[in-house]
Amino acid sequence: MPDLVHQYQKNTWAQRSLPHFIILGAQKAGTTSLHDYLSQHPQLVPSLKKEVHFFDGGTHPSIDTFEKGLPWYRAHFPLERDLQDGKQTFESSPLYLFHPRVPQRIAEVLPNVKMIVLLRNPSKRAISHYFHEKRKGREPLGMYEAFTSEERRLAPLIENANYNSHGFIHHSYKCRGLYQQQLERYFQLFTKEQLLILSSEHFFSATAACLRTVFEFIGVDPEYQVTNLQPKNVANNRTVVPPLVDDYLDEFFKPHNERLYQLLGQDFGW
Numbered sequence: 001m002p003d004l005v006h007q008y009q010k011n012t013w014a015q016r017s018l019p020h021f022i023i024l025g026a027q028k029a030g031t032t033s034l035h036d037y038l039s040q041h042p043q044l045v046p047s048l049k050k051e052v053h054f055f056d057g058g059t060h061p062s063i064d065t066f067e068k069g070l071p072w073y074r075a076h077f078p079l080e081r082d083l084q085d086g087k088q089t090f091e092s093s094p095l096y097l098f099h100p101r102v103p104q105r106i107a108e109v110l111p112n113v114k115m116i117v118l119l120r121n122p123s124k125r126a127i128s129h130y131f132h133e134k135r136k137g138r139e140p141l142g143m144y145e146a147f148t149s150e151e152r153r154l155a156p157l158i159e160n161a162n163y164n165s166h167g168f169i170h171h172s173y174k175c176r177g178l179y180q181q182q183l184e185r186y187f188q189l190f191t192k193e194q195l196l197i198l199s200s201e202h203f204f205s206a207t208a209a210c211l212r213t214v215f216e217f218i219g220v221d222p223e224y225q226v227t228n229l230q231p232k233n234v235a236n237n238r239t240v241v242p243p244l245v246d247d248y249l250d251e252f253f254k255p256h257n258e259r260l261y262q263l264l265g266q267d268f269g270w
Contacts, residue, residue, distance in 0.1 A: 009048065009075040016074045019047065020088035021114040021218050022106070024186075025097030027176060028128040029120035030200040032232040035092040037211060040228060043220040045078045047091035052076045055106055056099040057164050064164070066105060073109075088218060098176045099163055100185065107189040114218055115186070120200040121270045122177025122257070123249035129173050131238050138170045144245050150174050177253055180260040187263075199268045204231070 009016075023031050032050070039046045054073045058065035065072065077089050096102045097117060106113065120128075130146055133139035139146060150173055157168045186195060196217045203210045207229055215222040253270070261267045 010071070012079065013071040013075040015079050015081070016077045017080050017083055017089050018070075018074060018110060019077060019090050019113065021090045021116060022096065022110075023090065023092035023094075023116045023118075024102075025094035025117060026119055026125060026179070027094040027098070028125050028132060029094075029118040030203050030231075031092050031094045031118055034116070034118060034203065034214075036232050037207070037226045037229065038090065038214065040226045041215065041220060041224050043085075043087050043224075044218075045083060045087055045089045047076045047089065048078070049076055050091070051093045051095075052091045053093050053095065055102045055109075056093060056095045057101070059095070059164070059169055061162075061164050061166060070109070086220065088220065090218075095169065097179075097182050098172065100161075101163065103185045103189050111190075113194070115190070115195050116214060116217070117183070117195060117197045118200045118203060119179050119197060119260075119268065121268070122174075122179065122253045123246065123270070125177055126173040126249055127241055127245070129176065133170050138166075144242065144248065146171065147173055147245065147248060174249070174252060178256050180256060180263050183260075183263060197264060201268070 023034060025031060035046065035050055038044050052065075052073065053059060054065055054068075054076075056066070076091070083089060096106075106115075126147065127143070130139065130143055141149065150171060153167055153171050154175065157163075157165050162168060183195075183197070196214065198210055198213070208225070211226055212222045215224065257268070257270045
């Protein structure tokens, strides 16, 4: 049955919608929760697969999903006929914010699309990312060693633009928190009005208010109250983080955070 459904999606790609907006990331910043909350809105229809991974080429080093083209991408969205009365469709692929090639690709395919970004304290994001990779069995190093050796591990991958490699995707703990650099790539191609940037701390502490902001940004009924606000994708393998790690990450990210605040005109208090 799954094969038949997938074939039907592929055969009807031309009758399917492109996304009206995209959740770009950041990874481990609450994107899964945001995706779930938005999916509860009656005017919003999510992609048939949460993380489509089209514009970033996918997470498999030997398969480039972007090369599969628009028919493959559109097969992941609902039929146009099912999007009546102001309904919109969307996708969430948290690698989009970090991947250097994504902004240009989105600009070429969806120049007028709206984008939502959740930014989490990069020190805490890096630690959460580490526990995620540890839980998946993809990180053999201890926490402090993984962070301090990141530049050495990623240097050859970045030099060769090997952005879909295992190491670049899974061991980029600090690089993914360099938000100012990542957002600059988008601001070079899109207007600032196309991007809604929220802190995940505010998102989780004032969820209803943040969702109203999102609903207003994308143009659906802002009065709708999401009923199930249970956080999603919460790790269960966290252990005590040594103070040495916290101090190291906070010191590393301090100048990068300051540049982010200057770019956005907003201080997130990290």
